[in-house]
Amino acid sequence: MTAAIRRLRWAIPYLFLVPGGLWLLIFFVVPMAVMASISLQTGSLGTGYALTWNFGIYPEAISQFATQFLRSFEYGIIVTVLTLLIGYPMAYTIAFRGGRVKNILLLLVILPFFTSFIIRTLAWKLILADQGFLLGTLKAWGLLPDGFGLIATPISVISGLVYNFLPFMVLPLYVALEKIDHRLVEAANDLYASRFQAFLRVTLPLSMPGVFAGSLLTFIPSVGDFVNATILGSRETTMIGNVIQSRFLDFNDYPRASALGFVLMAAILVMVLVYARLVGSDELTSG
Amino acid sequence: MTERRDETRIEQAIARLVAEGQISRRSFLRRASRGGLVLGSALSLPAILAACGIKPLSSSTPIAGPSGSTGGAPTPIPKAAGLLDWANWPAYIDIDEKGKYPTIQKFEKATGIKVSYTEAINDNEEFFGKIQPDLEAGNTTAYDLIVMTDWMIQKMIRFGYLERIDKSQVPNFAANADSLYVNPWYDPNNMYSLAWQSGITGIGYNPKLTKREITTFDDLLDPAFKGHVGLFSEMRDTMCMALLSIDVKPEEATVADVQKAGDKLLKAAKTGQFRSFYGNDYYDELANKNLWITIAWSGDVTQMQLYDNPDVKFVIPQSGGMRWVDNMAIPNKAAHPVDAHMMMNFWYDPANAVPLSEYIGYFSPVKGVPDMISKDADAAEAKGDKTTAAQLRVVAKTVNPTPDQLTHVFNYKRLTETEELAWNSVFEQVRTG
Amino acid sequence: MTATPVTIPLSASDAPATSYQPPLRARLSRLVLPVYTALAVAYLFLPIAVMIAFSFNNPRGRQNITWQGFTLHNYIDVWSRPDITNPMLQSLIVAVVSTILATILGTLIGLALTRYRFVGRNTTNILIFLPMATPEIIMGASLLSLWVSLGISRSLLTIIIAHVMFNISYVVVTVRARLQGFDRGLEEAAMDLGADEWTTFRKVTFPLIFPGILAAALLAFALSIDDYVITSFVAGKTITFPLWVYGVSRLGVPPEVNVLGTLIFVVAFLAIAAQVIWQRRQARRQLVPSRAP
Structure with missing residues (x-):
């Protein structure tokens, strides 16, 4: 009996995989395959679209919107680095100094995000308005020039992205930091001259899975985001997500919108693989 | 039929x-x-x-x-x-x-x-x-x-x-x-359709910030307002207002006209003239003074004057406004x-x-809706409900365009699919660079 | 409040720190991180403070963006606005159901990926990664075309299906961060002591990965309750809260929306407070016998 079960052990991972995997297969892979075929069609909404295996749309779409692609990746990298810098100390404090209220602190970090995005963003626009109570006051004190503004600049778009994706960084970081065995940290404190050195040699390397996961969860959605650039940005901050949105809804240019989407996915995939190699994570790269 | x-x-x-x-x-x-x-x-x-x-x-x-x-x-x-x-x-x-x-x-x-x-x-x-x-x-x-x-x-x-x-x-x-x-x-x-409600697209501005009255569409391109000008992210309102400013009636516009109007906007856009391209959120930006001058909807500005910023004014530019x-x-x-x-x-x-x-x-x-609203206001006043009466009197004024507003407004063009794509392409240039 | 690690009972990390007085500089430097975190949390809550303030605003126009006087009316009026409360109810249903499903499915995949070597592991990794990298509009449109081609009308169910779909990956990645480098020795020790696999999972594995699962569930809930783009494509006649708020922002978001946001916030906050008190009590109760000789 137990021997029979042993023999079936190979099936266990598949049992774990099947429910979620099937879900993704049916509700993600199949529809995406349809979109892939749409990207190779030509035509228009009025005349109808027909599959012509138009692979030329891919290089064409890339060159047409190269600026927006590059800008999106630039913002994505900046946002990931900033959220890491802001989020790591937070996650560290919660994990190591949070005591019994760890889970509660964690909930506090995520709580603002149960509020509608529109309300949060409108609030930010109110706070950061040119004549609002923040900038207005600083201007009244003569600390800022009159023409200074934050909204509709790359700064406001990046701040918006950082704000909105910070929990995506903090949660996995916390998750990874929280499991680190304190005895290791103490041993390191005994061994190395300074706490900081101990942190660099022990805590940081041990938290790398969290850094990697957090970076993925922040970088990927921020590269593809369009909402922050729409509400907080200007013409000079148009991201590739805005282009895809507009191609899809304004132009009903479904093939090009899909093609741009797939290019974005491929580019992100490449970036992530490179990053995984750099960080030395075994995810995605090796079995 | x-x-x-x-x-x-x-x-x-x-x-x-x-x-x-x-x-x-x-x-x-x-x-x-x-x-x-x-x-x-x-x-x-x-x-x-x-x-x-x-x-x-x-x-x-x-x-x-x-x-x-x-x-x-x-x-x-x-x-x-x-x-x-x-x-x-x-x-x-x-x-x-x-x-x-x-x-x-x-x-x-x-x-x-x-x-x-x-x-x-x-x-x-x-x-x-x-x-x-x-x-x-x-x-x-x-x-x-x-x-x-x-x-x-x-x-x-x-x-x-x-x-x-x-x-x-x-x-x-x-x-x-x-x-x-x-x-x-x-x-x-x-x-195929019967009207539900409607309004007018013109220009909203804050004279305290522009430091002068606004009369034309070209005022949106005044370098003095650089970075504080708003346009709509919706293609038709923005492009048609620009077309009017080059003396082209939107209904008669050719793709070449649109290109010309687009170039005019593009030139200004490249200097950073426009703060951004807005949907409904232009309201907040105009009310809280981030925008000094912007394309705007008539009803919104009436609201704004009453409740959020009494300084803001609405004008239909000399070249004309749009009716939606x-x-x-x-x-x-x-x-x-x-x-x-x-x-x-x-x-x-x-x-x-x-x-x-x-x-x-x-x-x-x-x-006849405004008259009937005014009658309801009278009725409310007779009953001693002054707040309602006052509100209704304001509403009665906003539910119909004034004859003055109507002399200067134009209709959009009935676009073919090819035209729509061409117009959208021109506007995409202006909006996203 | 001294830091006492919860999940690693053998550790005594802060015992020395409390038993002797470190120099002032060290004590001050110990304050840096908590103060920093408090500031960061304050930053996260800044827009929430604005939202709460404007839930008490008494705007006379359609827009709720300038302060026009204090009122409590919004808190009464909101209950007679089914156009606002119904979407909120729909959103809560979608968020709760999809979070539970996605957390279960995602955790299972996370376990499979980190604890087993099997054929197809890399493919699975990529399958997990792709939904996160897909622009939302592409995902929304592709799901819509699936339903249209199958002739299935959109409803609450199709929203939940979509939300589970895009949440699974986030759960897997978060849970995996916890499972990686997981000390299998603890499980082996439990097995050596005679526990079967299920008991080991229940008593050892699950408690150890629970913080990861909780974090993943929180993330999934936050993603689900505020999703706009994908939901708008698969919603049919169902209106969720983000759809309603986005649409109404054309005419001005009424203060009742802030009221609902505030109430959710307060309820969650009270739940947190209750949990803190409960935990304190539990801890005190446990302390008493342990001190007995």
């Missing part, structure tokens, strides 16, 4: 009778509504229709292009199904303090039709993107009545996504519609088209249009 190829001779005869008797029927209805038989029209509608042999826009009608053949087998007598699925924009209908929709309830009570009212429309393009696959596949969209802006109506007509409206089932429209909303540019003879209209329409394969017609007819009864306008305050397409 509708083509009926396979009509029986008797039905043709009846149709002729209807055409001849149209005026008398209309006046009957007007009398009915004036005499307090508010829903007389709706109630007696089936009887009238039966007498006239009007066929409903049945869902069995094959999908037709814009030319819309509605021919088919001998036509059945239209009958309300007793159900209506209506998609509208949020906060675009009157709500009472109990959270019910009183005017819709009035309709339900009078007709026995159960209305399923959903606020499913957030954005013309997005809603179109959502129902387009079903329309293209010939499925029902699950809606009997939708509310879309004029240019989207035109686009949907172009693709043959809308059912024809049987005018004989909406007698109140002929009787009570303001002439501004009859035979509009986007839908000649109102074959949101419309009721029936998407293809609607399951309950007769009920949808009854609803449209219902809103063209002033007795029902007034409470709607008193609540939402846009331009009403129904004649």
